Amino acid sequence: MTLFGKQQEFFGLDISGTSVKVVQLKPGPSKPSLVAYGGMVLPVGSMQSDSEVDLQNVSNAIRQVVKKAKISATQCVAALPGSGVFTSIIRMPAMPKGELADSIRWQAKQYVPSPLEEVILDWHVVGEHVKKPAPGQKAAGTAGTADAADSAGQSGGSGTAATAGDKEIEVMLIAAPIALVRKYVKIIGGAGLKPLALEIEPLSLARSVVGVRQEPVVVLDVGQAGSEISIVENGIIRLNRNTTAGGGALTRAISQSLGVDANRAEQFKRDFGLREDKLEGQIPKAVKPVLDTMVAEIRRSLDFYREQPHPQGDIREMVVVGGTARMPELLPLLSGTFGVEAKIGDPWANVNYASALKQQLHELAPSFSVTVGLAMREM
Ligand SMILES: Nc1ncnc2c1ncn2[C@@H]1O[C@H](COP(=O)(O)OP(=O)(O)OP(=O)(O)O)[C@@H](O)[C@H]1O
Ligand SMILES: [Mg+2]
Structure with missing residues (x-):
């Protein structure tokens, strides 16, 4: 710009x-x-x-x-x-701006799974709280990425640090392999x-x-290679996870289980999806292991979010994207399983x-x- x-x-x-x-x-x-x-x-x-x-x-x-x-x-x-980028939200004491970059780099060594020489490290301060009675630095989640943190202030070492004192800050770390x-x-x-x-x-x-909204929302992207789950709250990515349970895996499961070629399996998936009244319910049965993996990962994400303080309230909505969002009966399954309103x-x-x-x-x-x-x- x-x-x-x-x-x-x-x-x-x-x-x-x-x-x-x-x-x-x-x-x-x-x-x-x-x-x-x-x-x-x-x-x-x-x-x-x-x-x-x-x-x-x-x-x-x-x-x-x-x-x-x-x-x-x-x-x-x-x-x-x-799936290729490591992200995590960490908590640390608020400190003067000049000390922040070094301190974050030191913290990153503990959290980022690969040597720091092999990644491009970016960070954003995404929150600021009064420190709780039991202090300590604790990972708050494996997360997505941010520049959504723009609204919260700082990024990549260029912002102004929170005032030192009893406050702690939440920092989103993003490490992309060079x-x-x-x-x-x-x-x-x-x-x-x-x-x-x-x-x-x-x-x-x-x-x-x-977009701009305070309430937490789960975003589920089910593409071809896999699914990506994130929780967005107040414009900030609170958490991000990936699984290999995507559209490709669904088609392969249908193809193997029903003994049809990949094109046919793809057509069945798009036409019938999870409908029990088609092909004697063979498709929902065939894809169950793939969906179980996806559901387990979403559940883990929701549980993790709910264990953290979440002043914006509980998650009531799931926004589903990726081509597989259009698979018949997927949205009702997600709504029913998680008690949220799932929509495309x-x-x-x-x-x-x-x-x-x-x-x-x-x-x-x-x-x-x-x-x-x-x-x-x-x-
Ligand atoms: N109507 C439909 N019903 C079910 N699945 C569909 C439908 N339309 C597309 N898909 C599936 O959506 C997937 C492609 O989605 P999308 O375009 O989001 O993937 P991608 O972005 O290319 O892949 P990825 O993000 O996983 O790398 C394919 O698996 C395809 O079979
Ligand atoms: Mg995609």
């Missing part, structure tokens, strides 16, 4: 394990307007590899999507996969584009499908677009939630 003159043009780029999605918005008086969007499937296995040829294939796919969608920007904001960041930068550069920023998916989702997230709710696009955008909504959130950064 420039203070004066034209704002830098950029678009949101979501490179998943199997597809590339792009969205460009432009700022508007009340909400941003859609400029362009598009997507395509990646060559199988290309994103899972680190070979030059595969990375070039991904770059080429991005080039094609950008051209086809008529994206005018050459700069992008991209998402790093949640190798992963290099890979993304290389792919993006290979497509002739410039990365303005890389962020983690829960942050994009908090922007596109949660709509990233287009705060975007202006031509009414002729309504139907198509509605169908793409769950899959494009991360992409729209990336495109909304700083708007």
Whole structure:
């Protein structure tokens, strides 16, 4: 963003394990307007590899999507996969600004599972409390990522520290492996584009499908490779977890259990989902182990949140995104299991677009939630 003159043009780029999605918005008086969007499937296995040829294939796919969608920007904001980035909220005593960066780095050594030389470390102060009677530093969770912390003040060592005293602060640590960041930068550069920023998916989702609200919300993104669970409260990611229980695993389970090929299994999944009255209830039975894994991880996340002080109240809502959000009967299962209102997230709710696009955008909504959130950064 420039203070004066034209704002830098950029678009949101979501490179998943199997597809590339792009969205460009432009700022508007009340909400941003859609400029362009598009997507395509990646060559199988290309994103899972680190070979030059595969990375070039991904770059080429991005080039094609950008051209086809008529994206005018050459700069992008991209998402790093949640499964590859370590995040955690830690508590520590409030201290003068000058001491904070060193202290956080020292703390990070204890929490980040890989050597600090191998990661890019970012941090944001996300909360400030009066210290409780039993002091001590304690991890508050494995979490998503933040610059959602912008509202709370500080990040990356640049902010003003809380006043020292009885207060303790909550700091979100984000550690992205340097190798992963290099890979993304290389792919993006290979497509002739410039990365303005890389962020983690829960942050994009908090922007596109949660927005400004105080009450805690669970965001569940069930894509192809897996599911990502985050809890967003007051614009801040309180927690973030990943599982491999995603759309791909559901299709594989159906294919194996019913003895049909992957295409057929995919069609069954989309047409019948968890309906007991179709194919003699074979699909819900086939996918039960995958759903059990997902449910267990969501339960762990909810339990963890509820064990912490949560002055904003209990969680009543679950926003479900990712292509699998549209699987028949998934939402009622989630609502029933967790006693929350599960609904599909709509990233287009705060975007202006031509009414002729309504139907198509509605169908793409769950899959494009991360992409729209990336495109909304700083708007
Ligand atoms: N109507 C539908 N019913 C059930 N599943 C669907 C439907 N439409 C899409 N899917 C599934 O959604 C998944 C793709 O979702 P999405 O586009 O969010 O994934 P992704 O972002 O590419 O992957 P990931 O985030 O896991 O890396 C696929 O597994 C696909 O089978
Ligand atoms: Mg995704």
